[in-house]
Amino acid sequence: xxxxxxxxxxxxxxxxxxxxxxxxxxxxxxxxxxxxxxxxxxxxxxxxxxxxxxxxxxxxxxxxxxxxxxxxxxxxxxxxxxxxxxxxxxxxxxxxxxxxxxxxxxxxxxxxxxxxxxxxxxxxxxxxxxxxxxxxxxxx
Numbered sequence: 724x725x726x727x728x729x730x731x732x733x734x735x736x737x738x739x740x741x742x743x744x745x746x747x748x749x750x751x752x753x754x755x756x757x758x759x760x761x762x763x764x765x766x767x768x769x770x771x772x773x774x775x776x777x778x779x780x781x782x783x784x785x786x787x788x789x790x791x792x793x794x795x796x797x798x799x800x801x802x803x804x805x806x807x808x809x810x811x812x813x814x815x816x817x818x819x820x821x822x823x824x825x826x827x828x829x830x831x832x833x834x835x836x837x838x839x840x841x842x843x844x845x846x847x848x849x850x851x852x853x854x855x856x857x858x859x860x861x862x863x
Contacts, residue, residue: 735807739800787858794850801843808836 815829 731807731811735804739803784858784862787854791854794847794854798843798847801839805836805840805843808832808839812836 812829812832815825815832819825819829
């Protein structure tokens with residue numbers, strides 16, 4: 724177990740760093756809002772406006788977007804941990820060679836990983852519901 728653990732921790736750290744660096748790359752976004760002949764952005768009513776409707780976020784929506792990105796990254800990292808635990812449990816099970824203790828250990832790790840995944844999915848859905856409710860309450 725310990726000889727595999729010394730390889731698992733650096734691999735998990737490397738995957739976490741890679742995910743965080745790839746997610747943090749800026750995107751070159753352009754507005755898709757239509758312009759009228761004078762170069763003003765068209766609003767939903769068709770009337771001209773100098774304000775870009777794509778970039779005119781309020782402070783609270785930017786905060787919710789930032790918090791949502793952090794939560795999404797955290798759940799992505801937890802998904803990587805679930806995958807690593809599943810692979811590790813499968814490796815233990817496949818290399819058990821009839822040893823019931825090792826099979827039981829692998830089954831326990833797999834059961835705990837699935838329970839953790841269920842908790843993670845529930846937490847994600849509850850967080851999404853709460854963030855949506857709070858953003859709707861602050862928007863009105």
